[in-house]
Amino acid sequence: MSAQPRELSHPTRDEIRLESVLHALSDPTRLHIARTIDQFGAAVTCSDIEVEVTKSTSTHHYRVLREAGVIRQTYQGTAKLNGLRRDDLDTRFPGLMTAILGVEDGE
Template structure:
């Protein structure tokens, strides 16, 4: 059986999320675009399909920052990595934060 060439993804538990970490992750325009896109995609989205103009390696970095901060969840689906927003978990931990960030016109 061939080994998966990608390392297993880790996601912090809801109690491990920090407001500073989440805000840091959301402080970048590309990451805000990713989050804004995911707010309109309840079923998530494949990683290579986001409306951003960055190199694939840079996009991977942005996903890693968002994932490690607890903003997104990712999983392997076949040969694609699927990404979705941890909306309910973030709302539980930091009520109103995602709505405040996305309602400010930051995520178009």
């Protein structure tokens, strides 16, 4: 008997709401996570991104980003990969991610 791959719930492109995306990215830790994934240009594990919070708080931040539709999380073996849903977000809200992710802290 083979195990079924674990799947996480994600909003469809049409279900992504602007206020949810803005809320998710309003937190400095979540914005850092999104920027880092964007810079990698590919799906990365949670451990690839350094955050200054506890593991449980980190898990919360990733969940908020996933539920808002900012990232897609998939399992590869025991690792959870995180990818920015840039295509979906650019289609729904043209220019938004470029504007948000392109602004450095303090600007």
